[in-house]
Amino acid sequence: MEKDKLKLTSSEIGTLWGEYLNGTAVDIVNRYMVSIIEDEQIKAIFEDAIKTFEKQKQQIVTFIKNEGFPVPIGFTESDLFKGKPRLFTDIFCLNYLHIMTLHGLLGHSTSLGVSVREDLRFFYDSCDNDGKRMYHQTIDLLLEKGNFQRDPLFYPAKNPEFISSQDFIDGFFGKGRML
Numbered sequence: 001m002e003k004d005k006l007k008l009t010s011s012e013i014g015t016l017w018g019e020y021l022n023g024t025a026v027d028i029v030n031r032y033m034v035s036i037i038e039d040e041q042i043k044a045i046f047e048d049a050i051k052t053f054e055k056q057k058q059q060i061v062t063f064i065k066n067e068g069f070p071v072p073i074g075f076t077e078s079d080l081f082k083g084k085p086r087l088f089t090d091i092f093c094l095n096y097l098h099i100m101t102l103h104g105l106l107g108h109s110t111s112l113g114v115s116v117r118e119d120l121r122f123f124y125d126s127c128d129n130d131g132k133r134m135y136h137q138t139i140d141l142l143l144e145k146g147n148f149q150r151d152p153l154f155y156p157a158k159n160p161e162f163i164s165s166q167d168f169i170d171g172f173f174g175k176g177r178m179l
Helices: 010-036 040-066 090-113 118-144
Strands: none
Touching: 010 040, 010 090, 010 118, 040 090, 040 118, 090 118
């Protein structure tokens, strides 16, 4: 079978549809946030995210239209209520973008995993690269501003320890232990 004549599978169409709907939802939130953010460094990252998705959105629309499917409605400018009072701090917005970037990375990897057509695989590779770039930017800026919440540290014991009793299973079969 000639790979340049492959039709998109139901999984591939489904991932494009999902990418479009999720992307337009996040894009509207990003547009709201960029309208309220005062910190120029944070605003620049959001503006980059908006431009990045616009590029991806155009590619998704091309894929969908070329297969003869209607383009999903998604979220549009009519869903953005400009001029509303500020709801979030700049740091909250940056944390939101960081978390949404993590979700995007997971979504792109999943979409890549069900994609056979080469052009679609390259598209998801590109989306993944954009996501990784955004991931690094958000962490770096959160660290610079002293607002990145790291996982708790774990301090190793000096020597290995062996279990000498079965007290750790109390509660499953016995009296339980106090918190």
